[in-house]
Amino acid sequence: MQQKYSIEEIISYFDIDQLNSMQQASLAAPADQDIILLSATGSGKTLAFLLPMLQTLDSTNKQTQALIIAPSRELAQQIETVFKRMRTGLKVTCCYGGHLRETEENNLIEPPAVLIGTPGRLADHIRRGNITLPGITTLILDEFDKSLEAGFHDELSFIISSLPSIKKRMLISATESVEIPDFVNLNEPLELNFLGDAAADSNKLAIQYVLSDEKDKVDTLFRLICHLGNRLTIVFCNHRDAVERTSALLLEKGIYNEFYHGSMEQRDRDSALSKFRNGTVSVLVTTDLAARGLDIPFIRYIIHYHLPATQEIYTHRNGRTARMEASGTAILLLGPEEKIPDYITETVQPIELPEKAVLPEKPKWTTFFIAAGKKDKVNKIDIVGFLSNRGQLKKEDIGLIDVKDFFSFVAIRKSKASHTLQLIRNEKIKNKKVKIEIAK
Known part of the structure; x- marks a missing residue:
């Protein structure tokens, strides 16, 4: 029946x-x-x-x-x-x-x-x-x-x-x-x-723009992220090589971030998204692969580092923020020869960046990689118990846990990470010794 x-x-x-x-x-x-x-x-x-x-x-x-x-x-x-x-x-x-x-x-x-x-x-x-x-x-x-x-x-x-x-x-x-x-x-x-x-919900999404004096907009992007602070931010680029280059240059300048695109191995993609979800990084640099299918709540800013090629891409990128009842902001980064696309009919407000850039506060979490998952009969409760008992962590020191088929990611308060890793490195989960390390 x-x-x-x-x-x-x-x-x-x-x-x-x-x-x-x-x-x-x-x-x-x-x-x-x-x-x-x-x-x-x-x-x-x-x-x-x-x-x-x-x-x-x-x-x-x-x-x-x-x-x-x-x-x-x-x-x-x-x-x-x-x-x-x-x-x-x-x-x-x-x-x-x-x-x-x-x-x-x-x-x-x-x-x-x-x-x-x-x-x-x-x-x-x-x-x-x-x-x-x-x-x-x-x-x-x-x-x-x-x-x-x-x-x-x-x-x-x-x-x-x-x-x-x-x-x-x-x-x-x-x-x-x-x-x-x-x-x-x-x-x-x-x-x-x-x-x-x-259209009725458009008041939840603010549209702003920033002018860059140079064609290479990385320095302006850096200053913009410093200005926005430590809030969940997605930076959209049009090409995979630009994603990796932009991510690396931001990291050199002290902005913790992860990059994400379709040529990455599945484990690396899972790792990048887990770190973004759990607060290990607050900036994700990506292609339009992330414009659909990612349901990560409370993304505050969308930065169009490269202007979207079409109105449809623009819409899907912006759809990562201002979801359901939340508000959000989409920011266009305009080089010397770029202008706001004609399809954007909303009022677009300028952002004036301060002369001096102050790095955002560093994330309070780090991510552990555990080489065991669902197919090893390991679940979130097992991981919490293991980290509490063997790693001597309190509940508030354990953040989001993401269990995949053969491995898991778990957020650990950064101040506890080094000591915890020493305590658990040679311990067993469910009577099985597994590889545990800081997620790459």
């Missing part, structure tokens, strides 16, 4: 009192009708498609019933995190490039109720016969415009043509300027367009 899930109980796990109008409309839509859901970045779209999907799942059905396709591994992981937070008891598996395929194959032996993944890796698993396809009746394409933009047209077409039993399709996006290919097979879809709500 199909289990009914309490919406009120589920949203209580997310510390919200009620769904917003977009989420309510999605939940109220006919269960057998295809849906196109358009809503601004940061408006809660993940819950808006997971909640109605959940109502279609049968806990007694041992086949995979829903497939969610995301354009990036970070977005796929974020969807998985939200689904697990709903505490349904249903199995979910996430598949993406950079993740061990053997691990995913083992996870797929017992079919998950919900399968989440990126187009390339999902297509690979289908070709290898690892996914049970006949039971999948719900297909969700999150940020489908980005998947098409990223060149996943052939993979998406192959995946969708391999699904014989789809009854409901949901397409999710923060923009409405993309043409939906015929292979998606939408059948008289209901469009839920809440993009107009973004």
Whole structure:
């Protein structure tokens, strides 16, 4: 018998009192009708498609019933995190490039109720016969415009043509300027367009600009970050080499930061994001890879070090801040030959930087890398217990913990880090000696 899930109980796990109008409309839509859901970045779209999907799942059905396709591994992981937070008891598996395929194959032996993944890796698993396809009746394409933009047209077409039993399709996006290919097979879809709500929320996002006297804007960026202080800040560059160069130059000047782009190994990407989330650094220098799929709360500033190529990119970058009820500021860094793009129609206020730059306060946290994770049966409670007992740390000296499949990251108060590392270096977690070090 199909289990009914309490919406009120589920949203209580997310510390919200009620769904917003977009989420309510999605939940109220006919269960057998295809849906196109358009809503601004940061408006809660993940819950808006997971909640109605959940109502279609049968806990007694041992086949995979829903497939969610995301354009990036970070977005796929974020969807998985939200689904697990709903505490349904249903199995979910996430598949993406950079993740061990053997691990995913083992996870797929017992079919998950919900399968989440990126187009390339999902297509690979289908070709290898690892996914049970006949039971999948719900297909969700999150940020489908980005998947098409990223060149996943052939993979998406192959995946969708391999699904014989789809009854409901949901397409999710923060923009409405993309043409939906015929292979998606939408059948008289209901469009839920809440993009107009973004204008009503625009007062939460302030737009400012800073002028740089030099074409190389690193010194101005440095002075700007000093002026902004130790608040969570994302610096967007247009190219991977510029990301690494800018990050290195900021570090030389005393600004603790991490860089993040698509050519990095998965562990390095996870490490950079963990350090940014847990307060080891307050500045993340990145490409537009971070413009979607990163749900890190309380990001205060977005700095467009390089001007975005399109209005769409500008919108997605800015969507990392001023999320839900929070406010935020987007700052354009303009060189001598640059001007504010024509598509920016809001009032843009100038920032006058002080002549003398004073370095922000250094972060109070550092990050430990622990070479054990979920597949080693290690969880957050195990890590807290280990650090408390073996590392002699108090609860307030342990920050955010991020447990991956084969390794974990944990924030430790910097003043305690060196002593703690000496105490635990040769100790065992769950009767197993594992490598523990400062995360690189």
